[in-house]
Amino acid sequence: MTQVQSNIPRLQMQGVRKRFGESIALAGVDFAVSSGEVMALVGENGAGKSTLMKILSGAYQPDEGEMWLDGKPYRPSGPHAARSAGVAMIYQELSLARHLSVMENILLGMEPTLGPLMNWTQMRQRAAEAMAQLGRPDIRPDRPLAELSIAEQQLVEIARAVAVGCRVLVLDEPTSSLTLNDIPRLFDLVRRLRSQGLAIVYISHFLEEVREISDRFTVLRDGQSVGGDSTPAVPTAKIIAMMVGRDVADLYPRSPRQRGAALLEIDGLSGDRKPIGASFTLHHGEVLGIAGLVGAGRTELVRSIFGLNPVRSGQIKLGHYSGARPPAQCWRAGMGMLSEDRKVEGLAIGLSIADNLTLTRLGPFVSPLRLLSDSRAWVRRLGIHCLSPRQRVGDLSGGNQQKVAIARLLHHDVDVFLLDEPTRGIDIGSKAEIYRVIDELACRGKAVLMVSSYLPELLGVCDQVAVMCKGRLSAPVPVDQINEHQIMLAATAGTEAA
Amino acid sequence: MTTRNTTSRPALPVLDYGTETSTHWQRVGSVLNSLGPLMALMLVFAFFSVERPTRFFTWPNFQIILIHMAVVATAALGMTCVIVSGGIDLSVGSSIALCTVVIAQCIIAGQSPVVSAICGILACMCIGLLIGLLVTTLKLSPFIVTLGLWGAVRGFAKWCSGDTNVNPPTRVTHTWLFHLLDILHDDQWQRIFPIGVWIMFALTIVVGLILRYTRFGRHVFAIGSNEQTARLCGVRVELGKVMIYLFATFFVGIAGVLEFSHLRIGDPTTADGLELNVIAAVVIGGASMTGGQGGVAGTLVGAMLMTVVNNGCTEMGMATSIQQIVTGVIIVLAAVLDHFRHRRST
Numbered sequence: 033m034t035q036v037q038s039n040i041p042r043l044q045m046q047g048v049r050k051r052f053g054e055s056i057a058l059a060g061v062d063f064a065v066s067s068g069e070v071m072a073l074v075g076e077n078g079a080g081k082s083t084l085m086k087i088l089s090g091a092y093q094p095d096e097g098e099m100w101l102d103g104k105p106y107r108p109s110g111p112h113a114a115r116s117a118g119v120a121m122i123y124q125e126l127s128l129a130r131h132l133s134v135m136e137n138i139l140l141g142m143e144p145t146l147g148p149l150m151n152w153t154q155m156r157q158r159a160a161e162a163m164a165q166l167g168r169p170d171i172r173p174d175r176p177l178a179e180l181s182i183a184e185q186q187l188v189e190i191a192r193a194v195a196v197g198c199r200v201l202v203l204d205e206p207t208s209s210l211t212l213n214d215i216p217r218l219f220d221l222v223r224r225l226r227s228q229g230l231a232i233v234y235i236s237h238f239l240e241e242v243r244e245i246s247d248r249f250t251v252l253r254d255g256q257s258v259g260g261d262s263t264p265a266v267p268t269a270k271i272i273a274m275m276v277g278r279d280v281a282d283l284y285p286r287s288p289r290q291r292g293a294a295l296l297e298i299d300g301l302s303g304d305r306k307p308i309g310a311s312f313t314l315h316h317g318e319v320l321g322i323a324g325l326v327g328a329g330r331t332e333l334v335r336s337i338f339g340l341n342p343v344r345s346g347q348i349k350l351g352h353y354s355g356a357r358p359p360a361q362c363w364r365a366g367m368g369m370l371s372e373d374r375k376v377e378g379l380a381i382g383l384s385i386a387d388n389l390t391l392t393r394l395g396p397f398v399s400p401l402r403l404l405s406d407s408r409a410w411v412r413r414l415g416i417h418c419l420s421p422r423q424r425v426g427d428l429s430g431g432n433q434q435k436v437a438i439a440r441l442l443h444h445d446v447d448v449f450l451l452d453e454p455t456r457g458i459d460i461g462s463k464a465e466i467y468r469v470i471d472e473l474a475c476r477g478k479a480v481l482m483v484s485s486y487l488p489e490l491l492g493v494c495d496q497v498a499v500m501c502k503g504r505l506s507a508p509v510p511v512d513q514i515n516e517h518q519i520m521l522a523a524t525a526g527t528e529a530a
Numbered sequence: 531m532t533t534r535n536t537t538s539r540p541a542l543p544v545l546d547y548g549t550e551t552s553t554h555w556q557r558v559g560s561v562l563n564s565l566g567p568l569m570a571l572m573l574v575f576a577f578f579s580v581e582r583p584t585r586f587f588t589w590p591n592f593q594i595i596l597i598h599m600a601v602v603a604t605a606a607l608g609m610t611c612v613i614v615s616g617g618i619d620l621s622v623g624s625s626i627a628l629c630t631v632v633i634a635q636c637i638i639a640g641q642s643p644v645v646s647a648i649c650g651i652l653a654c655m656c657i658g659l660l661i662g663l664l665v666t667t668l669k670l671s672p673f674i675v676t677l678g679l680w681g682a683v684r685g686f687a688k689w690c691s692g693d694t695n696v697n698p699p700t701r702v703t704h705t706w707l708f709h710l711l712d713i714l715h716d717d718q719w720q721r722i723f724p725i726g727v728w729i730m731f732a733l734t735i736v737v738g739l740i741l742r743y744t745r746f747g748r749h750v751f752a753i754g755s756n757e758q759t760a761r762l763c764g765v766r767v768e769l770g771k772v773m774i775y776l777f778a779t780f781f782v783g784i785a786g787v788l789e790f791s792h793l794r795i796g797d798p799t800t801a802d803g804l805e806l807n808v809i810a811a812v813v814i815g816g817a818s819m820t821g822g823q824g825g826v827a828g829t830l831v832g833a834m835l836m837t838v839v840n841n842g843c844t845e846m847g848m849a850t851s852i853q854q855i856v857t858g859v860i861i862v863l864a865a866v867l868d869h870f871r872h873r874r875s876t
Contacts, residue, residue, distance in 0.1 A: 340762065360764035371762055378762070380755035382822040391752055391763040394745040440763070 040103040042067045042231035043088075043119070043200045048097030050083055057083040059255040061097070065200065065231045070222060072242040072263065073235045075252035076275055076459030081235055084252070085204060088233075089121045090114040102199070119200045120193030124208055126185055128177055135159030135173035138192045162191040167224055183214035190221070201225060202233040207241060208457065211326040212485075212524075219245050237457070239268050251275055276460050283464055284492025285471045291495070292316030295479045296367070296448050298337065301346035306503035307333040309346065314448065319470060319480040320508055321494030323487060323519045329503040330483045331372055334450045337481075338362050338369040350448065363392050368446035370437055372453040372483070374430070378437045381426035385411065385418060385436050388425050392444045410439040415465060431462025438469060449473060449480045455489060467493055487516045499523050566867055567814055567831045570860070574835060578842035586845045590713065595834070595841050596727045597711045601626070601792065602804065603833035604730050605785035606811040607737045608778030610829045612672075613812050614741070615774045616754040616821030619661065620676040622782050623804035624683035625654045627797065629786025631687045633707070634696035634796025643707035650790065651783030657683055658779025662772030680805070687798040696796030703794060710791035726788045730830075733781065738826045750774060754821025810857070811836060814864040835860065 041064040050058040058080045065071040075081050086092040088099075090108030099106045101117060108114035114121075128137050135155050136143075144154040159173035168187055177185060186206065193201055203222070207215050222245055226232055236242055242249055243263060250260035251274040259274050296314040301307055306329030314320050324330050335341040336356075337348055343356040350365050357365070371378035379388050386407040407421035414435045418428055425433055434454065441449055451470070455463045470480055470493055484490050490497055496508035499522040506522055579587040605622050612619050629650040636646035657679060664675045702708075710726035723731075741747035749770050752760040761767050789801060814832030817824025836857055843853040
């Protein structure tokens with residue numbers, strides 16, 4: 033590991049190993065972060081980031097290796113011990129009590145007391161101090177948490193860490209639930225905390241974020257730290273190559289596509305609040321991308337088309353038939369949807385791969401053996417990493433789960449693919465495979481509608497891109513006539529009508 | 531087609547997917563899942579057989595055990611579907627009481643046993659339809675809906691019967707409807723079990739096949755595992771739930787017929803608290819209260835386990851208080867097992 037400073041790093045790990053039964057989760061991780069530094073931890077899903085986090089937080093004990101906190105040996109026996117030692121984790125899923133107030137959340141488990149009574153005055157004061165330290169004194173300590181936005185709730189979670197006087201703050205994919213407007217604010221906060229002398233470990237899939245916020249980075253691959261450097265010194269392509277262990281030359285394959293007849297025609301579609309009068313036409317052999325900010329109404333548009341959200345006015349014409357229809361009829365008409373939220377909606381994670389994959393296409397009588405053999409074929413074709421189609425979907429990694437969700441559409445053999453954030457939260461290897469699948473589908477004459485918040489992928493995969501802003505959809509533009517800058521402008525303009 | 535060149539890509543790392551460990555646990559889990567209750571049953575059975583070989587381990591006593599479990603087990607078949615779909619039905623005991631009252635009154639009104647039994651079953655299915663409609667149209671939780679019906683249906687049964695037992699005339703008591711759960715006479719040995727016990731076994735197989743080999747059955751699991759996914763995948767969730775409660779209360783109706791056959795009267799106070807035994811049988815059998823998991827074979831074993839414990843304790847001369855404690859411990863152990871199963875998934 034590179035040691036940038038001569039003084040002792042705030043947190044250091046050396047040769048940390050961990051195995052579960054036969055599988056090796058961590059095969060030797062070296063890692064150090066100093067006070068007043070943002071260290072990015074990058075790696076594909078399954079590279080061992082979450083295991084490393086759990087060791088840091090004391091949820092797991094390492095099999096081998098040493099950890100030091102400010103030069104003293106650090107081996108937390110559990111999350112509580114880690115917290116009192118000054119190592120705080122902010123997970124992707126916030127762990128807050130929605131029914132309690134901001135201050136109760138911040139000081140949960142260490143409420144100031146006066147004998148047997150709660151010391152509300154001190155509590156309010158300490159919570160206010162913590163929020164002020166984060167630069168947000170405007171969030172009153174006695175507001176119910178449920179009133180706050182997700183970004184503000186995340187702030188409360190960070191305030192909880194600051195209130196106990198943490199020395200190391202670990203942020204796991206902190207932007208995954210934030211809107212684009214909130215991300216710069218989070219970055220400001222991270223810089224602020226850095227200047228206050230905290231050591232910050234920043235875990236993210238988004239290398240743009242890593243580039244913007246981090247001073248140094250460490251790459252994890254196959255459970256090992258394979259390298260790291262000062263972030264500005266290394267080009268992004270090199271970081272990707274380190275992450276995947278190979279060059280991802282053509283991440284976005286684009287075969288020559290034949291645009292065919294119109295297949296899905298949407299005219300003036302309005303939902304409950306969003307979308308507002310959306311119109312577009314999707315042709316055979318075409319990939320149409322929909323860009324926009326989170327909350328612009330992209331998901332609502334897709335859900336309205338698929339009959340999951342109400343349609344107030346407008347036309348949906350699929351093939352020869354027009355009119356809104358419930359999901360069951362959409363599937364029958366040859367249209368399938370991939371949900372943006374794998375865990376909550378996309379997959380029944382308690383059921384097997386086979387059950388998930390074939391759910392849309394069951395006859396009145398079911399042959400379990402047939403389901404298994406069908407599923408096995410898709411597992412092979414998409415390279416889904418599993419032991420058998422009987423395995424529970426919940427046991428798979430995110431990328432493999434997403435492949436199962438996509439395989440469901442492929443198995444149903446739909447003509448129109450509505451893909452809502454098809455690559456969210458999955459590793460680069462799986463992303464590349466999903467791009468390849470989309471490209472192949474377009475080549476075979478299928479029509480693909482793809483919603484994504486990740487602009488390089490939209491520009492890389494799609495033929496046309498439309499931008500959604502505050503419920504209104506712009507006219508689709510061929511992808512070679514638009515760039516990221518123009519899309520961002522349109523997405524944030526607010527007045528551009530369809 | 532979506533073929534890909536598998537040779538050009540290095541194999542994905544086997545690392546943090548946790549496949550190896552989880553399979554290990556999955557195997558342990560699935561063995562415990564399917565065999566745990568069965569092993570417990572055999573253990574308990576062996577214990578009583580050794581302790582009371584002359585009174586417990588006898589053919590007539592086996593029949594008594596099967597006869598005693600028939601009502602609970604039959605109702606539990608329906609409850610298995612409800613619990614696997616993520617629901618619950620607390621009105622089972624009350625519905626069974628209503629069923630016996632309806633049958634008795636139909637017989638008094640001069641209907642044949644077949645028609646009377648069908649009326650009883652239909653009465654239960656009306657309750658099921660009501661539950662299904664309330665749960666789907668008003669988006670109420672099944673717990674609250676069926677808790678309300680637990681009281682309301684019991685009250686309705688009492689109102690129908692004038693708050694007293696309904697005694698059918700003695701001239702009809704020789705018909706089949708009154709003898710489904712009789713202990714066999716020596717000259718009936720070729721039947722092996724009473725008809726009611728055969729009905730229980732046959733229905734178990736039927737429900738098992740339905741759950742595994744029909745679209746309806748797979749949809750039950752899908753709805754219970756993740757309702758939103760089911761909806762996304764074109765499962766008509768609302769219709770499905772109504773069908774599930776209708777389907778389940780059909781078995782409650784059959785259980786009511788068996789109960790009537792056992793009592794030979796319409797008793798609006800019968801089967802009080804039976805729903806808890808029914809739920810316990812399903813849970814001991816390995817179903818998850820959060821839905822998506824369970825099966826009728828386990829349920830049958832669960833029902834048998836509870837009956838064997840009660841029967842054995844009686845044969846040992848233990849007080850009912852001890853029986854209740856033992857049953858309670860078994861339910862909690864089953865819950866611990868359930869927790870253990872779920873731990874591997876997190």
